[in-house]
Amino acid sequence: EIVMTQSPATLSVSPGERATLSCRASQSVSSNLAWYQQKPGQAPRLLIYGASTRATGIPARFSGSGSGTEFTLTISSLQSEDFAVYYCQQYNNWPPSLTFGGGTKVEIK
Amino acid sequence: EVQLVESGGGLVKPGGSLRLSCAASGFTFSSYSMNWVRQAPGKGLEWVSSISSSSSYIYYADSVKGRFTISRDNAKNSLYLQMNSLRAEDTAVYYCARDPPGYKGFDYWGQGTLVTVSS
Numbered sequence: 001e002i003v004m005t006q007s008p009a010t011l012s013v014s015p016g017e018r019a020t021l022s023c024r025a026s027q028s029v030s031s032n033l034a035w036y037q038q039k040p041g042q043a044p045r046l047l048i049y050g051a052s053t054r055a056t057g058i059p060a061r062f063s064g065s066g067s068g069t070e071f072t073l074t075i076s077s078l079q080s081e082d083f084a085v086y087y088c089q090q091y092n093n094w095p096p097s098l099t100f101g102g103g104t105k106v107e108i109k
Numbered sequence: 110e111v112q113l114v115e116s117g118g119g120l121v122k123p124g125g126s127l128r129l130s131c132a133a134s135g136f137t138f139s140s141y142s143m144n145w146v147r148q149a150p151g152k153g154l155e156w157v158s159s160i161s162s163s164s165s166y167i168y169y170a171d172s173v174k175g176r177f178t179i180s181r182d183n184a185k186n187s188l189y190l191q192m193n194s195l196r197a198e199d200t201a202v203y204y205c206a207r208d209p210p211g212y213k214g215f216d217y218w219g220q221g222t223l224v225t226v227s228s
Contacts, residue, residue, distance in 0.1 A: 034214035036154075043204055043218035044146075044154065055216060087154055094212055096168035100154040 002026055002090050004101035012109040019075040021104045023088035028068045032092040035064055035073045038103075039084045047086075048073065075106075083108055111135040111217045113205050118222030125195050125226070131188040131205030131219055139163075139183040142208040144215060145190050147201035147224075155201075158190065159208065173199075195226045 003026040013019045023033070031051040036044040046055040048064035051071060061076040075082055088101040117129040131143070145157040158179040159168045167179055178191040188205050202223050206215035 032212075036214075038154075043220055044215075045218070046214040046216050049212075049214035053213075055214065089154075089214070091212055091214075095159060095166065097170075098156050100156070102153050 001097065002029060002092065002099055004088055004090055004099055006086075006088055006101035006104045008104060009102070010105045010107060012107050013078050014109045015080060016077050017109075019078055019082075019106055021073040021075075021086055021106070023066075023071040023073070023101050025069045025071075025090055025092075029090040029092035031067045032090060032094070033064075033066070033071050034089045034091065035062075036087045036089065037082075037084045038087065044087065078106070082106065111207070113207065113217055113219035115203065115205055115219045115222040118203065118224045120225045120227065121195055122228050123196060123226055126191070126193045127195065127224060129190040129192065129203055129205075129222060129224070131190075133186045133188065133205075133207075136207075138181075138186040141210075142166075143181060143188045144206045144208050145179060145188075146204045146206050146215070146218075147199075148204070148221075149198075149201045152201075157203070160188070192224070195224075197226050200224060200226045 005024045007022045033051045035048040038044045052064045063074045085103045085105045087103045091098040112134045114132045142161045144159045160179045176194045180189045202221040204221045205219045207217040
């Protein structure tokens with residue numbers, strides 16, 4: 001099973017600042033990586049797929065990069081609605097398997 | 110508007126059974142693979158099971174294989190998860206999620222239904 005490791009576990013950022021979240025795969029997943037945002041009490045929301053393609057309706061301040069084993073989600077200027085938990089997900093062997101990272105919580109500094 | 114609405118969660122004793130449902134609307138349900146993803150309280154996301162559009166392909170996470178059964182009824186625009194031999198570690202919010210062709214992430218999710226396994 002491919003293990004996804006996200007860092008840091010918690011990121012404290014001031015509104016308007018840039019946030020950089022990391023996701024590392026235990027083996028190469030090519031560009032088969034997605035990012036999700038989850039707010040308390042809500043379902044996850046797809047942000048990015050294919051490592052760098054924004055999903056429908058996602059603001060341009062969200063960008064994804066990387067390939068192989070190292071990936072980054074960047075939020076260029078944090079808005080109040082961006083404080084949430086972010087998960088990466090690899091789908092290199094999909095189907096039949098895919099795995100999520102443990103999440104990074106972005107909190108207000 | 111795409112909508113996915115789960116139901117059927119509740120409190121069940123260890124070893125018991127429960128059947129979850131997911132009612133879909135706003136899209137051609139029969140054209141999409143569907144999934145169940147769960148989230149234990151305060152924890153991360155775990156993919157549980159997937160079913161292709163025509164039910165030809167079905168997959169399970171190792172943690173539920175042999176205990177859970179996914180199914181769908183395209184005439185009723187509904188997805189199901191039959192959960193048997195439930196364990197405490199199955200306690201979680203269960204989400205249904207849509208899987209578009211060509212895999213581009215799970216693009217729509219339901220609001221989730223809570224399953225609690227406890228004596």
